[in-house]
Amino acid sequence: MAKKDKHFKHFCKIIKDIQKSSDRVEIFDLIVKSAVEVMKAKACSLFLIRSRQDSEGLFYPVAQIGLSDTYVHAVPAKGREVTRDILKQGGYMFTRDATTDPRVDNHEAKIKEGIASLLVVPLVADEDPIGILALYTAEPRDFSEEDVDMMKCLADQGGIAIMRAHHEYRRKRDLQLLTTVAENLNSSLDIKVILHLMTADLALAFDLLGVTIRLVDDRSRELKLVASYGLSEKYLNKGPVSADRIMTVLHNKAEVIDDVATYDIDYREERKAEGIVTMLHLPISVKGKVIGIMGLYSDKKRGLLDEDVSLMSSIARQCGLAIQNASLYLQLEQDKKSLEEEIWGHKAWF
Numbered sequence: 001m002a003k004k005d006k007h008f009k010h011f012c013k014i015i016k017d018i019q020k021s022s023d024r025v026e027i028f029d030l031i032v033k034s035a036v037e038v039m040k041a042k043a044c045s046l047f048l049i050r051s052r053q054d055s056e057g058l059f060y061p062v063a064q065i066g067l068s069d070t071y072v073h074a075v076p077a078k079g080r081e082v083t084r085d086i087l088k089q090g091g092y093m094f095t096r097d098a099t100t101d102p103r104v105d106n107h108e109a110k111i112k113e114g115i116a117s118l119l120v121v122p123l124v125a126d127e128d129p130i131g132i133l134a135l136y137t138a139e140p141r142d143f144s145e146e147d148v149d150m151m152k153c154l155a156d157q158g159g160i161a162i163m164r165a166h167h168e169y170r171r172k173r174d175l176q177l178l179t180t181v182a183e184n185l186n187s188s189l190d191i192k193v194i195l196h197l198m199t200a201d202l203a204l205a206f207d208l209l210g211v212t213i214r215l216v217d218d219r220s221r222e223l224k225l226v227a228s229y230g231l232s233e234k235y236l237n238k239g240p241v242s243a244d245r246i247m248t249v250l251h252n253k254a255e256v257i258d259d260v261a262t263y264d265i266d267y268r269e270e271r272k273a274e275g276i277v278t279m280l281h282l283p284i285s286v287k288g289k290v291i292g293i294m295g296l297y298s299d300k301k302r303g304l305l306d307e308d309v310s311l312m313s314s315i316a317r318q319c320g321l322a323i324q325n326a327s328l329y330l331q332l333e334q335d336k337k338s339l340e341e342e343i344w345g346h347k348a349w350f
Contacts, residue, residue, distance in 0.1 A: 024166060025062075028046055031133065038154075041135050042115065043064065043115070044066065047059040047060065047131050048162070062131075067136070068113060086121070087124075087129070093121075094118070095118050098110050098117060099111050101118075113136075117136070119134070119143055120135075123159040125162065130163070170307075177202075178311075181315055196228075196229065199211035199229035202315060206296070208297060209274075209275060209298055209299040210228065211230065211295065212229075212236070213228070215284070215291055215323075216291055221242065223293055226292075231297070232274060243293075249281045249282065249293050250290050252285060253283070254313065256279070256280055276298070278298040278301055278302050279297055282309075284319050284320045292320075296312060
């Protein structure tokens with residue numbers, strides 16, 4: 001009973017600390033540090049699934065304490081499958097000897113690191129697995145029911161806090177992106193400058209490998225590059241891009257290619273060599289007519305959330321408006337010049 005009361009007091013303090021923060025990195029660190037402190041363990045690692053939209057989303061480490069810089073985790077596993085298996089097996093996985101258990105990889109690395117026992121619990125948010133919390137001990141150890149419950153509660157509250165921080169991060173990111181795009185639209189009359197700023201803003205906001213903007217040449221039916229960010233000159237000069245290939249986009253719809261290696265597309269080898277894995281093409285339209293395409297490229301397989309695609313589509317529409325405004329401005333300049341020439345011509349006649 002005393003141990004249970006002690007865990008409860010620690011848990012209350014941990015929850016207060018986590019609830020005070022809306023910073024994701026700070027929450028990650030609080031979770032692993034709290035686990036080691038309460039459980040008196042050697043180390044702890046927190047892994048998240050790379051994408052909640054991807055059924056095969058891989059684990060990637062976001063925080064750890066007590067492990068050396070040279071310790072190498074196992075090859076990233078299919079996060080959803082692993083987490084769901086753990087949930088089916090009682091909600092946790094325990095091994096008293098992590099250096100020989102066949103369910104665990106990297107036995108030699110664990111021996112060198114001085115790891116003995118391992119306790120793993122899943123992180124779940126909105127009834128969906130989002131990661132795991134792994135606790136390591138230096139000596140062989142059995143965990144009590146109270147210990148396991150404590151880790152489960154920490155993981156549950158951690159999952160809730162992580163998603164809360166994630167939503168807050170996305171809200172701030174999206175607001176900042178829209179604000180920046182609006183400011184850039186008013187910062188220059190040079191449409192090339194505006195489009196380049198747009199590509200850079202999108203790439204940085206969504207951690208993309210690169211972004212391109214191509215406009216349709218009605219005579220050649222090619223997509224001509226007018227702005228880009230993040231991609232090499234070699235890739236950009238790979239050859240002509242046919243507008244007719246991307247008929248989906250030309251019909252004012254988004255095209256998503258989640259893995260270029262599995263699709264029969266043009267320049268597939270060049271895209272793979274550039275490091276492109278996932279592609280998203282969005283229409284750029286003016287008054288209902290598609291005049292170009294915005295391409296967004298990622299160097300990792302990632303599921304695209306509907307709200308992300310919606311925001312990117314909004315930026316593509318802003319791109320169309322910017323091009324339309326630039327065309328109107330150039331037309332006004334031409335009309336003004338013609339009018340001035342006409343007036344000066346009349347003056348000369350007088």
